Amino acid sequence: xxxxxxxxxxxxxxxxxxxxxxxxxxxxxxxxxxxxxxxxxxxxxxxxxxxxxxxxxxxxxxxxxxxxxxxxxxxxxxxxxxxxxxxxxxxxxxxxxxxxxxxxxxxxxxxxxxxxxxxxxxxxxxxxxxxxxxxxxxxxxxxxxxxxxxxxxxxxxxxxxxxxxxxxxxxxxxxxxxxxxxxxxxxxxxxxxxxxxxxxxxxxxxxxxxxxxxxxxxxxxxxxxxxxxxxxxxxxxxxxxxxxxxxxxxxxxxxxxxxxxxxxxxxxxxxxxxxxxxxxxxxxxxxxxxxxxxxxxxxxxxxxxxxxxxxxxxxxxxxxxxxxxxxxxxxxxxxxxxxxxxxxxxxx
Amino acid sequence: xxxxxxxxxxxxxxxxxxxxxxxxxxxxxxxxxxxxxxxxxxxxxxxxxxxxxxxxxxxxxxxxxxxxxxxxxxxxxxxxxxxxxxxxxxxxxxxxxxxxxxxxxxxxxxxxxxxxxxxxxxxxxxxxxxxxxxxxxxxxxxxxxxxxxxxxxxxxxxxxxxxxxxxxxxxxxxxxxxxxxxxxxxxxxxxxxxxxxxxxxxxxxxxxxxxxxxxxxxxxxxxxxxxxxxxxxxxxxxxxxxxxxxxxxxxxxxxxxxxxxxxxxxxxxxxxxxxxxxxxxxxxxxxxxxxxxxxxxxxxxxxxxxxxxxxxxxxxxxxxxxxxxxxxxxxxxxxxxxxxxxxxxxxxxxxxxxxxxxxxxxxxxxxxxxxxxxxxxxxxxxxxxxxxxxxxxxx
Numbered sequence: 065x066x067x068x069x070x071x072x073x074x075x076x077x078x079x080x081x082x083x084x085x086x087x088x089x090x091x092x093x094x095x096x097x098x099x100x101x102x103x104x105x106x107x108x109x110x111x112x113x114x115x116x117x118x119x120x121x122x123x124x125x126x127x128x129x130x131x132x133x134x135x136x137x138x139x140x141x142x143x144x145x146x147x148x149x150x151x152x153x154x155x156x157x158x159x160x161x162x163x164x165x166x167x168x169x170x171x172x173x174x175x176x177x178x179x180x181x182x183x184x185x186x187x188x189x190x191x192x193x194x195x196x197x198x199x200x201x202x203x204x205x206x207x208x209x210x211x212x213x214x215x216x217x218x219x220x221x222x223x224x225x226x227x228x229x230x231x232x233x234x235x236x237x238x239x240x241x242x243x244x245x246x247x248x249x250x251x252x253x254x255x256x257x258x259x260x261x262x263x264x265x266x267x268x269x270x271x272x273x274x275x276x277x278x279x280x281x282x283x284x285x286x287x288x289x290x291x292x293x294x295x296x297x298x299x300x301x302x303x304x305x306x307x308x309x310x311x312x313x314x315x316x317x318x319x320x321x322x323x324x325x326x327x328x329x330x331x332x333x334x335x336x337x338x339x340x341x342x343x344x345x346x347x348x349x350x351x352x353x354x355x356x357x358x359x360x361x362x363x364x365x366x367x368x369x370x371x372x373x374x375x376x377x378x379x380x381x382x383x384x385x386x387x388x389x390x391x392x393x394x395x396x397x398x399x400x401x402x403x404x405x406x407x408x409x410x411x412x
Numbered sequence: 413x414x415x416x417x418x419x420x421x422x423x424x425x426x427x428x429x430x431x432x433x434x435x436x437x438x439x440x441x442x443x444x445x446x447x448x449x450x451x452x453x454x455x456x457x458x459x460x461x462x463x464x465x466x467x468x469x470x471x472x473x474x475x476x477x478x479x480x481x482x483x484x485x486x487x488x489x490x491x492x493x494x495x496x497x498x499x500x501x502x503x504x505x506x507x508x509x510x511x512x513x514x515x516x517x518x519x520x521x522x523x524x525x526x527x528x529x530x531x532x533x534x535x536x537x538x539x540x541x542x543x544x545x546x547x548x549x550x551x552x553x554x555x556x557x558x559x560x561x562x563x564x565x566x567x568x569x570x571x572x573x574x575x576x577x578x579x580x581x582x583x584x585x586x587x588x589x590x591x592x593x594x595x596x597x598x599x600x601x602x603x604x605x606x607x608x609x610x611x612x613x614x615x616x617x618x619x620x621x622x623x624x625x626x627x628x629x630x631x632x633x634x635x636x637x638x639x640x641x642x643x644x645x646x647x648x649x650x651x652x653x654x655x656x657x658x659x660x661x662x663x664x665x666x667x668x669x670x671x672x673x674x675x676x677x678x679x680x681x682x683x684x685x686x687x688x689x690x691x692x693x694x695x696x697x698x699x700x701x702x703x704x705x706x707x708x709x710x711x712x713x714x715x716x717x718x719x720x721x722x723x724x725x726x727x728x729x730x731x732x733x734x735x736x737x738x739x740x741x742x743x744x745x746x747x748x749x750x751x752x753x754x755x756x757x758x759x760x761x762x763x764x765x766x767x768x769x770x771x772x773x774x775x776x777x778x779x780x781x782x783x784x785x786x787x788x789x790x791x792x793x794x795x796x797x798x799x800x801x802x803x804x805x806x807x
Contacts (some may be wrong), residue, residue, distance in 0.1 A: 155533065163604065177794070185666050291557075
């Protein structure tokens with residue numbers, strides 16, 4: 065499909081600039097908030113007006129754009145909600161001021177396409193510019209978009225990213241919906257609770273992708289998205305996905321989106337049964353919390369592992385005997401309905 | 413790569429609940445912009461809006477949509493979706509096949525329920541039935557569940573060009589072999605949220621909008637939905653073909669979050685690149701369904717971009733003078749209208765125009781007439797500089 069050449073990630077953990085994910089920051093009140101950098105390179109006046117999602121998106125994108133010599137041929141962003149905090153700030157003004165005269169700033173910042181638009185604006189990029197907002201599959205759809213672009217225009221390169229923020233308000237909506245745990249939980253026992261819901265998370269992961277194999281960090285070989293709550297359908301689709309890609313060799317690592325929600329565990333357990341004993345199993349949502357574009361973080365983590373990072377013990381659920389880490393399968397699901405399988409390989 | 417044919421279309425807007433009604437209203441030059449009845453708002457009776465003339469209750473009954481949490485946006489989406497798949501005569505097996513994609517667009521999603529969202533977001537009491545209905549994706553996820561779609565499902569939000577991009581994306585999925593057919597379109601309903609947002613930007617007109625008129629006062633918000641069924645050449649063979657999608661392009665204006673650059677670089681690029689994609693010369697475009705919102709900024713910039721690209725600007729109108737600006741649905745609704753131009757070989761009158769803009773002197777078509785049309789262009793430009801142009805050609 066395509067190759068990843070540069071990555072950048074703002075997450076609740078130390079993943080930006082000096083990467084160190086051996087020691088983890090714990091959740092506070094069941095929220096894992098992003099460790100935001102000082103955002104050098106974004107003009108102060110512009111930065112002040114940006115909501116967190118836009119800030120994190122621009123903040124991860126600009127360092128990548130700096131690293132490349134040729135402008136990207138498009139900006140492809142996945143975000144379920146974009147600037148949710150701005151959206152609800154504006155909503156609150158509507159109600160609290162009974163539709164009085166309002167300042168438009170929050171309204172303009174609240175449109176999900178504001179992230180891609182701001183990156184386009186700040187980098188003077190007039191090429192393809194799009195925002196995929198399909199809830200828990202926003203980033204996966206963005207990946208498919210990039211793959212199609214690179215199939216059609218193999219000489220091009222694209223900025224690809226996935227961003228979502230915790231806002232007070234989407235936290236409340238998801239909490240009312242029963243998607244976050246009622247009892248306080250530490251990330252070290254997120255998977256042991258056997259209760260409903262997860263913890264909230266956020267982050268931005270950004271990539272430069274192209275069809276050029278030379279000097280690539282990783283190859284994204286296949287992506288499949290699926291809507292179903294039927295375990296059997298999901299298992300059979302995942303099996304077909306694995307079989308289809310079997311000729312590429314054994315899967316060394318299954319990286320899953322297990323998130324401590326007892327209702328979703330059955331899907332991940334079923335996925336684990338599809339791989340053999342030579343495949344290690346790892347999970348990452350204790351690092352990030354649950355959010356709609358968490359798969360974008362999983363891709364970043366996969367790139368780090370494929371680039372030779374020693375996998376910290378806290379990620380491992382099952383350790384296979386083999387020490388190879390050349391082929392990683394990511395399985396994520398959002399609320400048991402939206403599922404994605406992503407196959408990432410080391411570039412030899 | 414396969415050619416892309418449109419084999420089904422469905423639409424609901426302020427000027428009609430289906431394709432036939434919209435067609436008659438366009439021919440007759442009807443304007444659907446009027447008083448707001450949908451919900452109480454300070455701006456009801458002050459500003460006019462393009463409402464779909466069915467209440468949410470009527471839509472629920474008509475569509476047998478008794479699911480908890482279903483919103484007006486999802487209902488009008490389903491209404492247009494049903495008409496499109498009906499016209500395309502898709503079988504149940506085709507709709508649920510893994511090679512049928514659903515690509516939708518929405519900018520409002522379930523935020524049409526502004527008050528409910530306020531209560532849920534501020535956790536003022538128990539959660540409402542709409543907790544998972546507010547986001548843009550909720551509309552398509554509803555259609556996916558309702559129709560049993562098993563293929564690729566995606567939602568796009570590039571503000572006011574969202575559903576033009578959904579059409580483009582569906583075509584690319586077919587061309588790249590990811591899917592055989594794609595049901596593409598968009599829906600948005602009126603919301604206190606968008607009314608207050610656009611009002612805060614001072615771009616809402618207190619009268620029916622007057623696109624491309626020198627004295628234009630701004631836009632009117634509207635609501636509606638449209639869906640198109642796109643099929644590959646092989647699959648469309650033997651079916652009624654409404655049009656061929658020959659060109660599309662998405663470019664960014666890269667100028668300002670909520671207004672277009674003076675020379676319309678983004679609009680110019682999207683029109684030009686769509687022509688290149690279609691392998692057409694500017695003079696081969698016979699009609700343009702302009703973005704034409706009726707705002708000071710858009711109409712002058714779009715005019716300038718058209719003047720830059722076309723030696724002689726083709727016949728053009730903005731159907732937002734009929735429907736109001738339907739935001740995320742506009743690209744799809746106007747694509748359907750452009751296809752009506754093609755299939756009936758007609759040009760419909762642009763409304764409320766009196767005097768051309770002094771700097772650009774362009775005048776939209778004002779009268780109904782028959783015309784030989786081979787290629788028509790539909791423009792959609794959004795906040796964030798997101799510009800998309802589509803070209804449909806007579807099949």
